[in-house]
Amino acid sequence: MNNKVDLSINLGSLHLKNPVMPASGTFDIRDTLLNQRQLNSLGAIVTKSIASHKREGNPGPRIWETDGGMLNAVGVPAEGFEYFKEQIFPLLEEANDTIIVSMVGDSIADFSQLAKRLDDFERISALEINLSCPNLNNGLYFGINKDVLGNLIHQLKLSTRKVVIAKLSPNVTDITEMALTAEEAGADIITIANTLLGMAIDIERQVPRLGNKVGGLSGPAIRSIIVRMIWETSQKVRVPIIGVGGITCAQDALEMFLAGASAVQVGCANFSNPFVMLEVIQGIEEYLIRKGYSSIQDIIGLINRRL
Amino acid sequence: MKFNSHPVFIKGKIIENKPLPGDYYHITIKAPEIAKKARAGQFVMLSKWSLKNLLLKRPFSVNSIDADQGILGLLYKKVGKGTQILSDSQPKELVELIGPLGNGFSIPEEVKIIAIVGRGIGVATLIPWAEECSKKGIEIYSFLSAKEEKLLLGREKIEALSIRTFYTTDNGSPGIKGMVTTFLEELLKDNTVHIGAVYTCGSKRLARHIRELQKDYHFSAYISLEERMGCGIGVCKGCVINTIHGYQRVCKEGPVFPLEEVIFDEQ
Secondary structure (H helix, E strand, C coil): CCCEEECCEEEEEEEEEEEEECCCCCCCCCCCCCCHHHHCCCCCCCCCCCCCEECCCCCCCCEEEECEEECCCCCCCEEEEHHHHHHHHHHHHCCCCEEEEEECCCCHHHHHHHHHHHHCCEEEEEEEECCCCCCCCCCCEHCCHHHHHHHHHHHHHHHCCCCEEEEEEECCCHHHHHHHHCCCCCCCCEEECEEEEECCEEEEEEEECCCCCCEEEEHHHHHHHHHHHHHHHHHCCCCCCEEEECCCCCCHHHHHHHHCCEEEEEECHHHHCCCCHHHHHHHHHHHHHHHHCCCCCEEEEEEHHHH | CCCCCEEEEEEEEEEEEEECCCCCCEEEEECHHHHHCCCCCEEEEEECCCCCCCCCCCCEEEEEEEECCCEEEEEEEEECCCHHHHHHHCCCCEEEEEEEEEEEECCCCCCCCCEEEEEEHHHHHHHHHHHHHHHHHEEEEEEEEEECCHHCHHHHHHHHHCCCCEEEECCCCECCCCHHHHHHHHHHHHHCCCCEEEEEEEHHHHHHHHHHHHHHHEEEEECCCCCCCCCCEEEEEEEEECCCCCCCCCCCCEEEEHHEEEEECCC
């Protein structure tokens, strides 16, 4: 039996040594428990979303655990570009060969300007665009309106030479339309998806559990929804897909590969087990060996070939 | 390069899991890697479940530290699914731990007399601090409050460590009804006892009163806060409280904060 499998994958021009990375916001280079060797064994590092200016985030309580998941309304607190440049980027440079910077903005101009500034960083491999943030102009998420989404991605492609990853919101009627829009506008990769909007209420005090009232649901509870979205989208777009939502182990990640994802992100499972990404990588490798494959590429979208 | 490699992620073996009155429990866990580093005021994240069943670990402040034996003690109340599972667990079973986490208590150099003000289970984190201070020869005055007498947790330990211990209960037995900080104020008025620092946990109402007293009497004050946590190590930014420096993470900048820096919401 072959006991050497190739976990490396090319997402267009973005090369990863393996297809496992943290989901933005669930990993912080300043607070990680992973050592240097472990950090470098990840497929990539995805930063918390950075913004052009400091963002305080939402008032507490910011998290609430639900059955099979958690709601968060952290509100993308960020230190701003200068802090990122001085304090965070030097740590990232030493941590991993592939650095993906997640970014938020409050207008298309704000996004574009930040993308331009990040373009000067040789070691940044890609920009992941957090579309689940409100547009200051109309208060709506960038990710829920096709025209705004397409325009934003188009402008970003004009502002940067970096690989642009569109991280889509799942809070839409048909995510495949959003994916097609992002692809047509020039997105190089699509991340599916983000947290699903939810709400929990304290029935004794008769108030919402979260300071922000509503929040994003993540965790095992959303995984089957995400797998379905990956499968639907993979049949419509040509660009590679990164799957994210509720992965807690290699088996969960493998579902997404089989559905059509070329890479995966691990989110809130990092909170409970700071080493879970290493276990996922190992588990994927073991699965490929057990099934007799030589490469992770052999199983991407495999269910479509079986249907 | 500098990574925060101080906390460890380990399995600990339960030694004893003892029920106390009122749905409270005291659990001791063999966890030498954490016990040898832990300080009073710090906490651990604990799970005794698969993250498929219950996603997040739960934070527990350290109630006793035996570095030589490598044993941690935690005091907890059965309130939800996580603590329900924990309360059912038996000796020799394993728990998963991340710790030690957060900043412990500290004491200004010149302070020789301190006060401890705890309500209910808030006393859990104050006991190891009282032990540490007592060993250093610092005099301790303690002020405990609870709903009723049987819920004056850790009473014997605190009494043994303190010059004097004052109580109030909501129903007036023992001690008197009302706020335990009334006793504290009487002591602060007493010119023969110079309380240099006050440590509190368990009640924002008591904390607000201590803050008021701080304006009239000169002393340092520290509060140990709790908040719902996602990760406990600073990553998720979920456990923030409002301070004069903006939002700060209870897990990373806390859980012990200088009282005057905390902004309490109007409730």
